Amino acid sequence: MNNLLILPIAFPLFIGMLLIIFRKNIWLHRLLSPVACIFPGMVALILMNQIKDSGIQTLQLGGWQAPYGISLVADMFAAILLFVTSIVSLCCLLYAFHSIGKEREKYYFYPLILFLITGVNGAFLTGDLFNLYVFFEVFLVSSYVLITLGGTRNQLRESLKYIMINVISSAFFLVGVAYLYAVTGTLNFAHLSIRVAEAGQDGLITTISFLFLIVFSLKAGLFLFYWLPGSYSVPPGAIAAIFAALLTKVGIYAIFRMFTLIFYHQPQVTHMGIGILAALTMILGAMGAIGYRDLKKILTYNVIISVGFILIGLVAFTEQSLLGSIYYLIHDMIIKALVFLIGATIIGLTGTSKLKDMSGLIRTHPALGWMFFIAVLSMVGIPPLSGFLGKLYITKGAFAASYFWLGGFGLLASIFILYSLIKVFMDVFWGETVMSEDEEKGTTKGVMLPIVLLTGISLALGLGAEGIHEYVLIAAKGLLDPNQYIFAVLDKGGI
Amino acid sequence: MKPNDVILQSVTKVTVIIIFTFSVYLFLNGHHHPGGGFIGGLSTAAAIVLLFLAFDIEKVRENFQIDFKKLAALGVLIAIGTGFTGMLAGDPFLTQYFNDKNLPIFGKTELATALIFDTGVALAVIGTAVSIILSISEGDSLWKR
Numbered sequence: 001m002n003n004l005l006i007l008p009i010a011f012p013l014f015i016g017m018l019l020i021i022f023r024k025n026i027w028l029h030r031l032l033s034p035v036a037c038i039f040p041g042m043v044a045l046i047l048m049n050q051i052k053d054s055g056i057q058t059l060q061l062g063g064w065q066a067p068y069g070i071s072l073v074a075d076m077f078a079a080i081l082l083f084v085t086s087i088v089s090l091c092c093l094l095y096a097f098h099s100i101g102k103e104r105e106k107y108y109f110y111p112l113i114l115f116l117i118t119g120v121n122g123a124f125l126t127g128d129l130f131n132l133y134v135f136f137e138v139f140l141v142s143s144y145v146l147i148t149l150g151g152t153r154n155q156l157r158e159s160l161k162y163i164m165i166n167v168i169s170s171a172f173f174l175v176g177v178a179y180l181y182a183v184t185g186t187l188n189f190a191h192l193s194i195r196v197a198e199a200g201q202d203g204l205i206t207t208i209s210f211l212f213l214i215v216f217s218l219k220a221g222l223f224l225f226y227w228l229p230g231s232y233s234v235p236p237g238a239i240a241a242i243f244a245a246l247l248t249k250v251g252i253y254a255i256f257r258m259f260t261l262i263f264y265h266q267p268q269v270t271h272m273g274i275g276i277l278a279a280l281t282m283i284l285g286a287m288g289a290i291g292y293r294d295l296k297k298i299l300t301y302n303v304i305i306s307v308g309f310i311l312i313g314l315v316a317f318t319e320q321s322l323l324g325s326i327y328y329l330i331h332d333m334i335i336k337a338l339v340f341l342i343g344a345t346i347i348g349l350t351g352t353s354k355l356k357d358m359s360g361l362i363r364t365h366p367a368l369g370w371m372f373f374i375a376v377l378s379m380v381g382i383p384p385l386s387g388f389l390g391k392l393y394i395t396k397g398a399f400a401a402s403y404f405w406l407g408g409f410g411l412l413a414s415i416f417i418l419y420s421l422i423k424v425f426m427d428v429f430w431g432e433t434v435m436s437e438d439e440e441k442g443t444t445k446g447v448m449l450p451i452v453l454l455t456g457i458s459l460a461l462g463l464g465a466e467g468i469h470e471y472v473l474i475a476a477k478g479l480l481d482p483n484q485y486i487f488a489v490l491d492k493g494g495i
Numbered sequence: 496m497k498p499n500d501v502i503l504q505s506v507t508k509v510t511v512i513i514i515f516t517f518s519v520y521l522f523l524n525g526h527h528h529p530g531g532g533f534i535g536g537l538s539t540a541a542a543i544v545l546l547f548l549a550f551d552i553e554k555v556r557e558n559f560q561i562d563f564k565k566l567a568a569l570g571v572l573i574a575i576g577t578g579f580t581g582m583l584a585g586d587p588f589l590t591q592y593f594n595d596k597n598l599p600i601f602g603k604t605e606l607a608t609a610l611i612f613d614t615g616v617a618l619a620v621i622g623t624a625v626s627i628i629l630s631i632s633e634g635d636s637l638w639k640r
Binding site for chain 1: 564565567568569571575578579581582586587588589590591
């Protein structure tokens with residue numbers, strides 16, 4: 001029992017509710033919401049060290065033992081993601097302070113962000129399938145409001161699609177939960193893992209696992225991503241950044257959890273299926289990224305490519321490839337927040353997202369330009385930067401597991417990422433400076449802090465990858481060995 | 496022409512009292528039997544909505560000056576707050592405690608922290624349900640104001 005586990009969920013929720021009561025005091029919102037972001041991160045740090053020393057931490061809510069009660073489980077994978085979530089959400093909040101505007105602040109922007117974080121943290125920590133559904137709904141409902149907040153024409157058009165697709169996938173999620181309960185008689189992850197292993201993963205259970213794959217693919221943007229480019233390009237920069245950095249990653253987390261802990265007995269069917277979807281995702285994402293001449297569209301398609309890439313690690317399913325996936329997932333959360341914030345700043349400056357209308361920003365904003373360049377290089381995976389280690393391990397793992405085609409697609413996708421983003425860099429920052437500082441539509445004042453912070457973290461992650469290697473290794477080993485999870489949740493593996 | 500709602504208004508005056516009483520009963524009954532904070536809160540909200548229908552919203556709100564959004568938030572705060580009490584005693588989050596006490600009028604009564612949690616749930620449900628009805632009834636966009 002470890003009561004720390006509830007804090008990343010309960011604390012942001014508590015602060016969010018408090019802020020609703022004191023709705024008029026915007027300064028209080030600005031004061032408390034960063035605190036509510038930092039605090040779960042500190043808890044996550046403590047948890048990471050506890051997990052390193054004494055194994056996976058659990059909390060049975062109300063003292064009702066698993067599998068009958070509600071379990072919260074923090075393994076290393078979840079704790080690391082929890083920590084990164086805290087960093088990313090803090091930076092997006094700092095960015096929002098100067099860019100989101102009075103209107104949105106008055107209409108519950110900060111509480112909504114906190115509820116979103118509550119849902120994301122909850123999804124990482126929950127130990128049973130139904131609560132995973134509940135926490136998915138918590139952050140989805142917040143994201144519905146955040147995406148429509150402001151009520152412009154574009155937002156309403158895209159949010160309609162976004163809500164429809166998510167309502168449908170949530171319905172599938174519930175159907176899947178019902179099927180799985182009917183077959184196994186339990187919803188606790190650890191208990192499910194035991195029962196599926198005992199009964200054998202037959203055709204029926206594999207079919208149910210594909211239902212879950214469809215659901216989480218819709219949320220993660222794995223192949224079923226057609227809603228994503230539209231809905232991530234309509235909300236304001238800070239919101240789009242937090243969506244791109246967190247929401248698809250929760251879907252990825254759920255796929256990892258389901259297919260390493262429960263449905264890992266038929267990898268030739270399920271994991272091969274994920275592999276094909278990942279390859280298609282990378283191909284289609286790369287086509288989108290090089291096809292569009294619009295900054296927002298290019299960035300959202302880059303989100304999609306990375307989803308496919310991270311999942312290669314799961315398909316290869318070796319220690320090395322999972323290590324790579326976790327490294328790349330951490331890197332991707334930070335770097336996607338970074339490029340979306342830089343993108344939003346550029347659009348704020350020039351007042352357009354069309355590449356052909358921008359040029360020569362490097363003269364007026366050199367810092368912004370070079371930070372974008374660093375971000376591009378780390379997304380491609382140039383050695384000392386943060387994307388390198390993830391790419392290396394994933395590719396090595398895929399080749400070692402004889403998934404040559406998948407590793408090849410991954411490398412090819414990197415080239416397309418490089419092409420699409422260098423094109424952005426050249427169009428936006430190079431060339432003749434067409435806009436003097438007086439003509440700019442916005443300023444970089446105040447919004448540079450989170451961008452510098454994220455660039456620094458990304459550089460630190462690249463240069464200091466050795467420092468977190470121990471933690472990532474524990475996380476990868478935990479994913480490979482479901483028994484660790486089962487023993488931690490159910491006392492000594494018994495029921 | 497002014498609509499004639501004498502019958503609705505006179506019936507409402509009586510039924511609202513009955514519904515309120517019944518929702519309190521449902522709420523307390525929920526500790527051991529069917530009922531509880533959610534359903535009790537929902538039926539309370541139903542009574543308030545009936546008041547809104549029979550008399551107009553402005554008139555009811557004049558006599559009933561509660562911000563229902565804040566009420567909902569307060570409810571959630573109470574519910575989470577009772578969860579934290581278990582942690583202070585070193586037990587898991589959401590642990591509930593109960594004890595039999597001899598009260599002056601009621602005699603031997605079971606007092607449980609679950610009741611406080613349920614109060615939070617009821618307030619959250621009332622606040623949310625009434626807020627939904629109120630925002631549907633407002634025609635123009637709040638954003639513009």
